[in-house]
Amino acid sequence: MNWTGVARVTYCARWSKTGLGSKGCDVDELEGFCNWFLKNMPVLGAVPFAGAVSKIQDVTGILLYRKDQFQVQMFAVPEGTIIPEHTHPNVDSIEVYVGGNIMFSHSGKYIFPKGEVQALTGPLGCANKRGATIRVRPNDVHGGVFGEGGGVFLSVQHWLNGVKPHCVSADYDGLTMGEHHLAGVKYGEATAKKKLTAKDAASLEAEDA
Numbered sequence: 001m002n003w004t005g006v007a008r009v010t011y012c013a014r015w016s017k018t019g020l021g022s023k024g025c026d027v028d029e030l031e032g033f034c035n036w037f038l039k040n041m042p043v044l045g046a047v048p049f050a051g052a053v054s055k056i057q058d059v060t061g062i063l064l065y066r067k068d069q070f071q072v073q074m075f076a077v078p079e080g081t082i083i084p085e086h087t088h089p090n091v092d093s094i095e096v097y098v099g100g101n102i103m104f105s106h107s108g109k110y111i112f113p114k115g116e117v118q119a120l121t122g123p124l125g126c127a128n129k130r131g132a133t134i135r136v137r138p139n140d141v142h143g144g145v146f147g148e149g150g151g152v153f154l155s156v157q158h159w160l161n162g163v164k165p166h167c168v169s170a171d172y173d174g175l176t177m178g179e180h181h182l183a184g185v186k187y188g189e190a191t192a193k194k195k196l197t198a199k200d201a202a203s204l205e206a207e208d209a
């Protein structure tokens with residue numbers, strides 16, 4: 001099962017039929033791919049034989065899909081992890097919240113204020129924001145703070161400038177999660193420091209937000 005771009009046309013046509021306006025067709029290539037992936041990919045994904053798992057500092061990355069310039073990685077992030085603010089120079093991406101205790105930041109501020117992401121009532125205890133998406137363009141500063149129990153998210157990526165997809169953590173401008181992460185950076189201006197705080201992940205928020 002491959003992304004061919006056909007789903008984008010289908011998606012646009014469906015929106016047009018609903019009468020939601022001609023602007024329904026301004027879905028770009030990455031949004032079309034993300035929509036196709038989330039709707040069509042079975043839970044097994046398309047994990048390849050080679051390069052299925054990456055370890056970046058304490059984070060585990062699982063390669064769910066890679067074809068041409070498109071890629072999807074799932075990241076499992078343990079509690080206490082801080083992903084400092086950064087950009088990915090050659091990647092346009094959509095982050096998809098899967099579950100767990102995550103405070104995503106974009107442009108210096110948290111996407112959801114503290115306490116807004118909660119468990120739904122019900123036997124599974126899924127989070128109310130499960131499936132929420134965040135568009136992260138190549139120059140968009142973003143980060144995250146992972147609380148008790150850790151968190152899981154997908155990174156749906158369109159690689160740009162002719163750069164072939166690899167681990168998104170290696171195409172990285174900014175402060176890294178640590179020395180191990182820094183050592184793996186292939187492109188970008190990256191640094192590391194000893195003690196990270198939540199302020200490193202969301203510079204425009206108060207420390208205790």
Ligand SMILES: [Fe+2]
Binds near residue numbers: 086087088142
């Ligand atoms: Fe990122």
